[in-house]
Amino acid sequence: MQHTRRLAGCAAAALLILSAAPPAAQTPRGSQPAITSPEVRPDRRVTFRVAAPDATKVELRTPGDIPGSLERGVPMPLTKNAQGVWEVTVGPLPAGAYRYAFAVDGLTVVDSRNPATSPTNLTVYSLVVVPGSEFFDTRAVPHGAVASVHYPSTTLGGVRRMHVYTPPGYEAGRDRYPVLYLLHGTGDADQSWSTVGRAGFILDNLVASHSAKPMLVVMPAGHVNGAGAALGAPASGAASQDPDPFLGDFVTDLMPYVEKHYRVMTDRPNRAIAGLSMGGGQALNIALPHLDRFAYLGVFSSGVPANVADAWERQHLAELDDAAAKRGLKLLWFGTGKDDFVMDTTRTTLALMKKHGFSPVFVESEGGHNWMNWRDYLSLFAPQLFR
């Protein structure tokens, strides 16, 4: 029995693994050589490798997160060595979490040497974390927990999934906490804020440095089909007449579930909502008609596009001019990068909100429509909550 050979005749080694997987399970990937990928170097350069001896062209693909030559998914070629291993070194990169994949003769594949992934609603990327950040590194501080949670949806039918961050001390404690609902973008799923977004680590670090109050962060699945969608139910849900069935699920099912199943404070000053891109629009559309329930609203790289602004304004007129509800809104926060294609959308929305007596805060950052900014925005937004 091959799996025990190393142990034979060595009493101390008997403490070792007693029974391993069969040969077939140990090498399911066939003849791939034992290469390391990604290799994150101390100077923050990253080497990506893929063993594809028979391929004629291999490229590194990213969804726009890696800055410089890789911005906006511009592919970067890998070169083949004598052993048939393709390789490229990029950087030094800013500290960050980066999604990537390889295109091997046109076939897009994740890095089979890297167990870390960041799924979206429709596909999956490999994930590499380049450390060096004060605010999102995995540091030696008390850590919260990020849970995968399944809840019943009367709106969409079946069982849906969300992710929930609980702060350090929650699981053994008795305190109640405020809640931030944090929504993802089109190219994401309910775990994106916890993989590429590193929301849990950001909160851990902010809480450890007393920069933010301990809070729950609830990360729903904003798509109504796909990874976090209703399981065991029709993919598009029962509420297909509603333009965005997720909004009904959020208000009717998800938020009440959280408030029943977690020790959270349920008054307005202890409830916040924010989202990026698609999720920023959803946050606006959830909060406006229920402004009496949210004291903090964050819109990351998003807003109401100019060509629908008039219609949106008419639709939400009563809420936009509800002076009583407006008074309890402690923060209306926007963040958009100078190079972001939604800048006009954000500016349109800022003007619209000001016209109706709101006092939005706007952070115009460097950069574009990517996770570098969304992690930053969370680290700027969260410290202002629940004060």
Added chain:
Amino acid sequence: MQHTRRLAGCAAAALLILSAAPPAAQTPRGSQPAITSPEVRPDRRVTFRVAAPDATKVELRTPGDIPGSLERGVPMPLTKNAQGVWEVTVGPLPAGAYRYAFAVDGLTVVDSRNPATSPTNLTVYSLVVVPGSEFFDTRAVPHGAVASVHYPSTTLGGVRRMHVYTPPGYEAGRDRYPVLYLLHGTGDADQSWSTVGRAGFILDNLVASHSAKPMLVVMPAGHVNGAGAALGAPASGAASQDPDPFLGDFVTDLMPYVEKHYRVMTDRPNRAIAGLSMGGGQALNIALPHLDRFAYLGVFSSGVPANVADAWERQHLAELDDAAAKRGLKLLWFGTGKDDFVMDTTRTTLALMKKHGFSPVFVESEGGHNWMNWRDYLSLFAPQLFR
């Protein structure tokens, strides 16, 4: 702006997504056609598809979980249609969760149309769930939560990861619960019991039918390098003189962390440990020297191999003959499949334990060394705990 075109001139649609991802982020995978894979059919046949028009050979690879012709990783060929999409239909399969990948001209890749994955310590598989099981389907019952938890390891240095299942009602409640520590195998990582193993759903269903007591299930990372290993620390840890550094981490760091940070009962009758394959060996090696702390011990498809049994027996002689500790062991449970290559190992261990006055229970199941059995074993073992 392409992303808002669908909304123009339509007031109702203004409720829709306000700002989507840029084109580059929406179609990072280039020219792949919109195919569905995997497609789980009502009769439990599953169709796998991959778009690879230029490939000459595509196979389905599994680590031995899919029964029949796919047992033990025997590859199954896909055939190409006129559109360059390769396809194979397998089954009807038993209800289950199956890991798989494609080999495209020898390059092993996950299914890019499937966001669901099951990472191991060294690589990542796609995951398909074939429903139809009373005990591990995602059913309309109260659900617990499965959290990713980071804890400091004085033994290995740095921060390590585990997964923790908390039963329905935990997060808002005040009760204390018993704990099952549940260890994975060589070809796994700390999330494997929650992905391919479906441990959380199994416990949800057992608790809902009053077949098992509500409990925490703590799922450590049994490898000391790789996905769940110490982060920011030397890959092999500081305790490399120890034959299996994980054992020290478990006893010194992980278990005390759980007992401090969760509302768990810490007396012996409320502590259980079990594991599969490598994890079964680790469970034996953790429990034997600390038998006064565990009332239940489960060994799934594992044991002490015959060629090291004498050395192991000598090493643990004092513990094997500790009558006082033995008295409080309420269950010593073994499960191994008739076709499993570790059957001799299990039988050797049963004989050894009986020789020293233990009364092991042995379930000799059908099948081999795979997750079909390990899910079954958990569903047989958990109901016997904490009675």
